[in-house]
Amino acid sequence: MTGFPIYFLILVGSTYLIRALPFSLMRGTVKSRFAKSFLYYIPFAVLAAMTLPEALFTTGNIISAAVGLLVACAVALFSRSLSLSAALSSGAALITELLLSFFSRG
Amino acid sequence: MNSFYRGLRSGVPIALGYLAVSFSFGIIAVSLGLDAPSAVLISALTLTSAGQLAAVGVIASAGGYITMLISQLTINMRYAFMSVSLTQRLSPRFRGVLRWLLGFYITDEIFAVASREEEITPSFFFGLSLLPHIGWTLGTLVGALVGGILPEAVLSSLSLALYAMFVAIVLPAARAERSVLAVVLVAIALSSLFYFLPPLTAVPSGLAVSISALLAAFFGAVFFPRTEGEVEK
Numbered sequence: 593m594t595g596f597p598i599y600f601l602i603l604v605g606s607t608y609l610i611r612a613l614p615f616s617l618m619r620g621t622v623k624s625r626f627a628k629s630f631l632y633y634i635p636f637a638v639l640a641a642m643t644l645p646e647a648l649f650t651t652g653n654i655i656s657a658a659v660g661l662l663v664a665c666a667v668a669l670f671s672r673s674l675s676l677s678a679a680l681s682s683g684a685a686l687i688t689e690l691l692l693s694f695f696s697r698g
Numbered sequence: 699m700n701s702f703y704r705g706l707r708s709g710v711p712i713a714l715g716y717l718a719v720s721f722s723f724g725i726i727a728v729s730l731g732l733d734a735p736s737a738v739l740i741s742a743l744t745l746t747s748a749g750q751l752a753a754v755g756v757i758a759s760a761g762g763y764i765t766m767l768i769s770q771l772t773i774n775m776r777y778a779f780m781s782v783s784l785t786q787r788l789s790p791r792f793r794g795v796l797r798w799l800l801g802f803y804i805t806d807e808i809f810a811v812a813s814r815e816e817e818i819t820p821s822f823f824f825g826l827s828l829l830p831h832i833g834w835t836l837g838t839l840v841g842a843l844v845g846g847i848l849p850e851a852v853l854s855s856l857s858l859a860l861y862a863m864f865v866a867i868v869l870p871a872a873r874a875e876r877s878v879l880a881v882v883l884v885a886i887a888l889s890s891l892f893y894f895l896p897p898l899t900a901v902p903s904g905l906a907v908s909i910s911a912l913l914a915a916f917f918g919a920v921f922f923p924r925t926e927g928e929v930e931k
Contacts, residue, residue: 612801614781681862
C-alpha cells in the first residue's frame with residue numbers, strides 16, 4: 593500500500609476537477625456532433641476494455657471467472673441492477689471454485 | 699426551504715441504491731488489500747462507482763500515478779459532459795462556493811434526477827445530494843468491516859463482482875444500440891491485443907485500457923456519429 597496518500601490525492605483531485613471545472617469554464621454547449629458522440633461512447637469503451645480479458649484472470653481460476661462472467665451477462669439480459677449482477681456472478685464463481693476443488697481432490 | 703425537502707425525498711431511492719453498491723465497494727476494496735479507513739475516505743470524497751473501483755485496482759496492483767490519473771480521466775470523462783449539460787439549467791443563485799460545490803455531487807443518478815428539473819436551485823440540488831452522499835459513505839464502512847472477516851475463497855470470488863457490475867452497465871446498452879455494441883467489441887479486441895500480443899504486453903494495464911477505450915470511442919464517433927435526439931436521450 594505504498595504511496596497511498598499520493599494515489600488518493602490524484603484520485604480525489606482529478607475526479608473533483610473533471611466534474612467541477614465545466615461549471616466554471618463552460619458557458620455554452622458542446623456543438624460538435626463528433627465530440628458529443630465520442631463523449632457518449634467513452635464510458636462503455638472504458639468499462640468494456642477494463643473487463644475483458646482482465647476479468648478472466650481475477651479469481652485465480654479461469655473457469656470460475658468465465659462462469660461468473662457468463663452469469664453476469666445472463667443477469668444483465670433481464671435486469672439493470674448492479675448489485676444483483678455482482679451478487680449472482682460472485683456466487684456462481686464461488687460455487688464453481690468449490691466444485692472444482694472438490695473434484696480435483698476426489 | 700420547500701424545494702430542499704423535495705430534493706431530500708428525491709434522494710431517498712438513490713441513497714438506498716448507493717448503500718447496496720457501496721457495500722460491495724467496501725468489500726472489494728478490503729479484498730484487494732485496502733484498510734477500512736482508506737476505503738471510507740475514498741468513498742466520502744470521491745463519490746463515483748466505476749472510478750473508485752478502478753482506483754482500488756490501480757492501488758492494489760501498484761499500477762503507478764500516471765495510470766491512476768489516466769484511468770480516472772477516461773472513466774470519469776462522462777461527468778464533464780453531464781456537468782456541461784447541467785450548466786444550461788442552473789439557477790442564477792448558484793454562485794461562488796455553491797457553484798464549486800455543485801461539481802462534487804455530479805453522479806449518474808443525481809445527474810439523471812437533476813436534469814429533469816426545469817431550473818435547478820441550490821436548495822433542491824443539495825437536498826437531493828445529501829442522502830446519497832451519506833448512504834454511499836455508510837455502505838462503504840459496513841462493507842469494509844464485513845469484508846475484513848470473510849474467508850479467502852469468498853473474497854477471491856468477490857473480486858469478480860466489480861466486473862459483473864461493469865457487465866450490467868455495458869450489456870443492456872450494447873443490446874439496445876448496435877453502435878454501442880460495435881464500440882464495445884472494438885474496445886475488447888484492442889485490450890485483448892494489449893493483454894496477449896508480446897510487444898504490446900509491456901504497456902502497463904491501466905494505460906492499455908485507456909488507449910483501447912479512446913481508440914474505440916474514436917472509432918464509434920467516426921463510424922456511428924449520433925444524432926441530436928440520441929445524444930440528448
